[in-house]
Amino acid sequence: MNSPDSLRLLIVPGVSPGRWVSTWKDRYAQPIEVEVVAAAEIEARLVAGDGDAAFVRLPLGGPVDGGGSGALAVIPLWIEQSVVVVARENELSLLAEVSPADLAEETIITAGDDVLGWAESPGAPFTGPRPATSGDAVELVAAEAGVLVLPASIARAHTRKDVAVVPLLDGPTSQVGLAWRPVDGAPTPAVDDLIGVVRGRTANSSRGRTDEEPAVPLRPTEKAKAAARAARAAAARGAGAKGAARGRASGRAAGGKGSGGGRSGGARRRGGR
Known part of the structure; x- marks a missing residue:
């Protein structure tokens, strides 16, 4: 992300901003650059100015909405259901969905980049070396070392033939939000345009830039x-x-x-x- 003229968008793993990026490219001449950043690092990157906006996982660890010079503004977006990743030979793979009680006899693997923070998870914790990433944890699941609970989008990113993904009912969830660092208490024009794209604002909205098409046709x-x-x-x-x-x-x-x-x-x- 070296171009000062680009809108620099950071995203956590699992978020797919393709439709919004396409809309941005169709609507604005300003380039957009997208970078995937670990959930544990993305907030610090945004506060440091190494990005204009970011899709983050909530809650954030730092101040939000006017909490100081490093505060970020956030718009909560969607909530993701969690799933359980199990070995293909595990009996849980035959179920349409599972509950926390179904995991009572399982070994629960937690990756170093875990975003759920399920403190009271059922089952027994994995006693081996903690895998650094969700991808490493899925490798352990495939080896039948235990099961793994992830947001659905992250699990989809690690799909493979020797594991199965089963929806988890009444488990922890993860919320995604759009965050940015306000300038003088407000988003920059480019970030405001991105907010409009994400929220479904049309190209003719009066809340766009002055070089956009007018909100209403000009009088003849x-x-x-x-x-x-x-x-x-x-x-x-x-x-x-x-x-x-x-x-x-x-x-x-x-x-x-x-x-x-x-x-x-x-x-x-x-x-x-």
Whole structure:
């Protein structure tokens, strides 16, 4: 992230900002750069100014909304359901969903980058060396060393054939939010635009930049109005002329048919005599 002209967006593992990045590129000329940062590091990176905005996992550890010079502003977004990652041979893989009680006889593996903080998890804790990352923990699950509880999006990122993912009911959840460091108590114009994209604000919203398309169409000038009236009048005259021409053509055609019919009848009468 070296370009000062780019919007620098940090994201925690598991967040897929593709649709928002696509909308940004369609709507704004300013480049956007995306970097995946560990959940334990992303807050410090944002506070230090090494990023304009970030998709983070809540709650944050530092001050929020006016809590000092290092405070971050946050918009809570969606809440993720957690899942249990089990070995393919584990009987839990046959269930449509599991509850904490179903994990009572299992060995629970917790990775060093864990974001759930399930302090009262059931089962027995894994006694081996703690895996540094969720990916390392999934390796242990595949080796049938235990089971792993993760947010669903992180589990999807580590999908493999020798493990299964089962939804966990009544377990810990993880909330994702959009965070930024306010400047003079407000987001920068670029961050405000990103907030609008994430919240579904349209390109014509009045809360955009001044170089965006206006929120409502501009009123036509008097010259444009006069040109439009002239065009409509010309179209009306053309339509009238075409109608008159069709009428004359129809009249001539009808007269020709009548004269032809009279001559034919006269010929038949002469033939009769």
